[in-house]
Amino acid sequence: MRIDHLKTASPLPLKRVIFVLLAASVLSAAIYQALRAGDDLYLTASVFATRFLGIFIEAVPFLLMGSLTSGLIETFVKTDDILRFLPRSRLGAALGGTALGLIFPVCECGVVPVTRRLFRKGLPLSMGVAFLLAAPFMNPIVFASTYIAFGFGGVLIGRALLTVLVAVIVATVIGTFADPREVLKPTSAKADEETCHHHPHGGPSLRAKLFSAMQIGADDFFEMGRFLILGSALAALLQTFVPQDSLLALGAGPVMSVLFMQILAFLLSVCSTVDSFLALAFVNTFSTGAIISFLSFGPMVDIKSTLMFTGVFRRKIVLYLVLLPFVLNLLAGVLINVALGY
């Protein structure tokens, strides 16, 4: 009797696995056959697969690094440690948040799980938002790649200044929503008590802590990975069906060029560690303001990070997190163009 009751309450997971796997394979086989039948469709699917896997392959190592960092923070950083060093003022917190990127070197795929973890450890909202937006640039790898691509000059300095400026402004604005609970999803808000039921048996040895960090990292990878994958798929779909040169034709003039490059940054969803090389490809075609806005806005917001934001923030805040950096970077890019007399 009791077993029956259990079964109806929650079906055996093994059965569910088999069912899901069967359903998935039947579905994929059907799709595969349909694609083979229609040659054009098959080729289109192949182009989509190449584009999707390309974005995924380049981004996934960074998500892994970010997830592992998140696991290490969970196991090794105590909430008290964070609270002790907090700046008091909101502006101070926002500035501190941008500098936090130097301590946790992550790019835009890795920054979301780390930010979420830091929020749960009690990091103030404005600091976390500033970290989220600035960290993808504020790390040695991105400094290096920007330097290699553009040398030490206007683009590197402009990118750094604009990134910090926009991150601080957006963080201060969002920081005025006093209660993090109105901003964060429940799973991201600070845990009321330290969830320390990981080591019920024996003391937390270094080995056990490392294993725990890796397991938490793996969980974070799965939780954030789905947003990365959905975002990559969306970006790949757009690239497969929207001709690139129809966009290129739009990108002329001091305003339109900035607007275009920002939309491109959003759509392409290229990682911040390598986007300088991509921007290099547009140096001849686009204004300096557009290049700097591209390099500042791209790491903050793109399709895949927007989807990842939805796993941390409530929907209204995600909208702010996308629109505010967009508008601020656009303004800055146009101002730079005007100042340079483009």
Add this chain to the structure above:
Amino acid sequence: MSAEHQHHSQIDEATWAKSLILFGMGIYLAVLIFTGNLANYINLRFAWLAYVGTALFFLLALANLYACLSPRRAHSHHHIGWDSLLIVAFPLLLALLIPSRSLGVEAVSGGIGLSPVGVEGVASLNRNPLDRNILDWLRAFNRASTPAAFNGQPVDVSGFVYREPRMGADEFMVSRFTMSCCVADAYPIGMPVRSGAASDFAPGAWVRVRGEVLADLFGGEFAPIVLADAVDSIEEPAQPYLYP
């Protein structure tokens, strides 16, 4: 069978599935590296990323497997749903179902660029004409003060065949995708070719074109047109893209 036991076995199933997917991803990246198919997806300047990814996937997979095999160890306590597992497994499914291919003629949407991408260095100008690839040619051509400066220089380039309705029966474009980071920024460029054998080659076929250059109007703008002496079928190169 207690409810608690049920809960634990359910977590274990998910942990097994997680290990499997993580191992699968690690193996997938390793296979890409060993077969050289990685070049279909990213600029090999960033191949080290795939090495890091492979190592981290195996590391996380082993840690999860360890958790499966020693039930007294700590389990992760938040549950990963089956929907998440399926979505994360999607790249693996796609990689298994659709054979790995580089972007070719099917991926060209809206025409081939005649302007070079990237910064035009002097290197392309100074390079021996026979060593110039399509990107070098377009760069050198764009920097030249008069389009006719290159007339008569020998050309030896390879790429895939691309044809537009407006082209004559003896014309096609020999094209390559350029790629700075990964296929996300791939952009097709090409040089027009005039050859009596043009109609022998289907769109998408890889060819080596030898001949000499003539600066002429092509679709309203000056372009380095190849007057081909020989067009030969070749295998797709190991590095299908040009790196600016």
